[in-house]
Amino acid sequence: MSVLRVCHKHDAERIRLFINSQWRENHPLALSLQLLEWQHLTQSTYHFFVAEENGIDEFAALLGFIPTWQYDEELRTSGDCWAAIWKVASHITKGGGLGFALLRKLLAQSEVKSFAAIGISSDANSQFGALGFTMVDKLEHYYLQNPSIDEYKIAVFNTTLPSSPMISGFSLKKIPNLSSGISLQHAYRPLKTIPYIINRYQRHPIYTYEFYGAYDPLARLVAIFVCRDVSEAGATCVRIVDIFGDISSVPSLYHPWLEILRTKKAEYVDVLNYGIAPEHFVRMGFNRLEHDDCAVIVPNYFEPFVRKNVKIEAAVKADYDYVIFKGDGDQDRPNRL
Amino acid sequence: MQDKLLSIFKKVFKSDAITPDASHTTLDNWDSLKQLALIVAIECDFAISFEPEEIAQATSFSDLLNIIKSKKAQ
Numbered sequence: 001m002s003v004l005r006v007c008h009k010h011d012a013e014r015i016r017l018f019i020n021s022q023w024r025e026n027h028p029l030a031l032s033l034q035l036l037e038w039q040h041l042t043q044s045t046y047h048f049f050v051a052e053e054n055g056i057d058e059f060a061a062l063l064g065f066i067p068t069w070q071y072d073e074e075l076r077t078s079g080d081c082w083a084a085i086w087k088v089a090s091h092i093t094k095g096g097g098l099g100f101a102l103l104r105k106l107l108a109q110s111e112v113k114s115f116a117a118i119g120i121s122s123d124a125n126s127q128f129g130a131l132g133f134t135m136v137d138k139l140e141h142y143y144l145q146n147p148s149i150d151e152y153k154i155a156v157f158n159t160t161l162p163s164s165p166m167i168s169g170f171s172l173k174k175i176p177n178l179s180s181g182i183s184l185q186h187a188y189r190p191l192k193t194i195p196y197i198i199n200r201y202q203r204h205p206i207y208t209y210e211f212y213g214a215y216d217p218l219a220r221l222v223a224i225f226v227c228r229d230v231s232e233a234g235a236t237c238v239r240i241v242d243i244f245g246d247i248s249s250v251p252s253l254y255h256p257w258l259e260i261l262r263t264k265k266a267e268y269v270d271v272l273n274y275g276i277a278p279e280h281f282v283r284m285g286f287n288r289l290e291h292d293d294c295a296v297i298v299p300n301y302f303e304p305f306v307r308k309n310v311k312i313e314a315a316v317k318a319d320y321d322y323v324i325f326k327g328d329g330d331q332d333r334p335n336r337l
Numbered sequence: 338m339q340d341k342l343l344s345i346f347k348k349v350f351k352s353d354a355i356t357p358d359a360s361h362t363t364l365d366n367w368d369s370l371k372q373l374a375l376i377v378a379i380e381c382d383f384a385i386s387f388e389p390e391e392i393a394q395a396t397s398f399s400d401l402l403n404i405i406k407s408k409k410a411q
Contacts, residue, residue: 002393051393088369097372101393108389127370130377 001054002098004105007046012036015048018059022089028206028334029085035337038205039084039330042070047084049105051098061088061098065106065115066329068190071199079113080190080318081106082329086117103131107317114190114318118329121313128315135316139324140278141309142286143270143298144254146261153235155267156297156307165252165285169217172256175224178202178211184221187246188275188323197244200327201226206334209241212260214250223247226327229264232305236264240271241327247280254285270298272331274314275323303335338409342402345382349374360397367396379405 007015012033020030029036040047047070051061064084069076088099107115117128118139125136147161175182178198186192201209207228214223223245227238238261257269271286278288289298291309300310312331316322326332339357346355349371350364361367372395376387379401385408387395395401 002390004389004393097369097376097392097395099369100373100376101389104387104392105389127373130373 002060002101003052004049004101005052007048007050009041009044009046011046011048011050014057014059015046015050015062018050018062018087018089019085021058022062022087023085026336028337031337032206034205035334039066039070039333040064042067049102051102058089058091060092061102062086063099063102063106064330067112068192068196072193072196074193075191075196076111078191079111081112081115083115083117084330100127114316114320114322116314116316116318116322116324116329118314118324118331119312120315125313125315131317133315133317134319135274135314135322137274137314138291139272139274139312139314139326140281141270141272141289141291141298141300141312142278142281143268143289143296144257144261144286145268146258146266148262149235149265149267152267153233154230154237154299154305154307156295158295162287165254167255168251168253170222170251170253170256171215172212172225172253172260173215175211175213178224182221182224184224184245186244187248189318189320190322190328192242192244194244197224197226197242201242206337207332214245214247214253221245222250227269228332229266230302232302236266238264238266238269239326239332240269241332242325243271243273247276247284250280250284252283252285257285268298272300272312272326273324275321338405339402341382342379342398342405345375345378346398349378355398357398357402360399362396375401383409385409 016030019027047065049063050059053060063086065081066084067081128136145157180194182194210227212225213221216222223243225240226242227240230237230239291311297309299307314324347353376392380386383405391404
């Protein structure tokens with residue numbers, strides 16, 4: 001007999017034990033209660049649905065989720081959620097459909113209005129399609145190369161550099177400290193707010209993020225790029241994990257990005273996205289990565305580092321045009337502590 | 338009702354040898370993907386909707402048949 005239920009604060013130890021034994025030993029969410037609470041605890045509720053079997057202390061299955069209101073209570077009415085860890089215990093060898101049952105349980109919650117699973121396996125695509133998810137596709141990956149690097153240790157660029165785009169009147173300026181007083185609306189959905197960006201990124205318990213504002217020629221802020229520097233083998237790259245605001249009218253930012261890359265001696269800046277037309281990124285000076293072309297490699301996995309192009313696939317159940325960035329869900333979560 | 342369910346099982350498991358005593362202990366390839374395919378096909382063909390707990394507990398042909406009968410009787 002299976003019981004399906006949401007977790008509460010007193011379940012923390014059982015959640016951590018399950019993740020440690022069933023997902024991966026020394027997983028950051030098992031090691032760090034602070035990270036677990038920051039990502040999944042709201043008031044006294046842990047955002048995990050679990051299946052329990054009679055007489056067995058260990059959970060039979062677990063589905064973690066991250067609602068946008070985890071980072072701003074004002075977003076609760078939007079009802080947008082992302083999947084996180086989703087695992088059926090190894091002693092549940094076949095049948096039962098516990099993982100599927102947990103997903104159904106989550107989707108049946110009245111406050112859940114949209115749901116996305118980012119970073120799903122290719123095998124799972126058909127499952128999500130059968131469940132009526134509206135989008136099962138890969139995220140596009142864009143990059144802007146720093147040509148001043150002598151030897152690339154993270155990326156591979158065996159191509160001729162494209163010609164430099166024109167200089168535009170737009171600029172990029174670092175915003176050292178985001179404050180809730182910033183007046184800027186987000187043009188994409190799931191809806192996000194400045195407090196969301198502050199709580200999700202500026203107050204991250206482990207990672208350090210930087211914020212670059214894109215300003216038009218009249219010095220008006222039109223978008224905020226949320227970035228994280230990633231280092232490997234003594235080299236650095238800049239990863240844009242989220243964009244807040246509206247980039248639909250942003251012209252080339254090639255030269256401002258290049259200046260940042262040169263200052264940091266970073267190999268490139270990249271961004272993963274689904275839902276925004278590629279021409280907006282190309283116009284800003286980015287190139288679209290061809291995942292199957294080995295001439296250009298822009299890695300996505302760093303903990304541990306894998307020097308390969310990686311397709312990140314996602315499934316979405318939403319009744320609106322959905323936009324995904326790497327920072328959504330738990331794709332930009334520490335993978336080792 | 339039983340014949341219709343049996344037909345769904347044969348289609349999902351790609352086998353004509355399926356019998357009404359099938360369960361996850363007798364069918365080696367009854368994994369979560371098959372469970373999903375079964376549930377989706379049954380919901381579509383019988384015009385019913387499973388509760389999450391019913392999905393979690395249905396591990397045999399007879400379990401599923403009983404759930405369908407119960408829902409159709411409502």
